[in-house]
Amino acid sequence: MMTKVKSFFNEVKVELQKCSWPWDPKEKGFRRYKELVDSTIVVTIAMLLLGGYVALFDFILVNVVHFFTRLH
DSSP states (O other): OHHHHHHHHHHHHHHHHHSOOSSOTTOOGGGGGHHHHHHHHHHHHHHHHHHHHHHHHHHHHHHHHHHHHSOO
């Protein structure tokens, strides 16, 4: 049982060494995470734009439906 656990963690370690991480291990300080921070900013801006688009479209549709349903 213990050998299976050790083997599993050794395989995990080998696979993680093959990964491309979103930071440069040679850099020091905040610059190390530049790609990670840049990607986070891009995703946040995209989500805000998408949320604004959905909210605007919802507002327009609610008003159109309200306009047609209050006409008797």
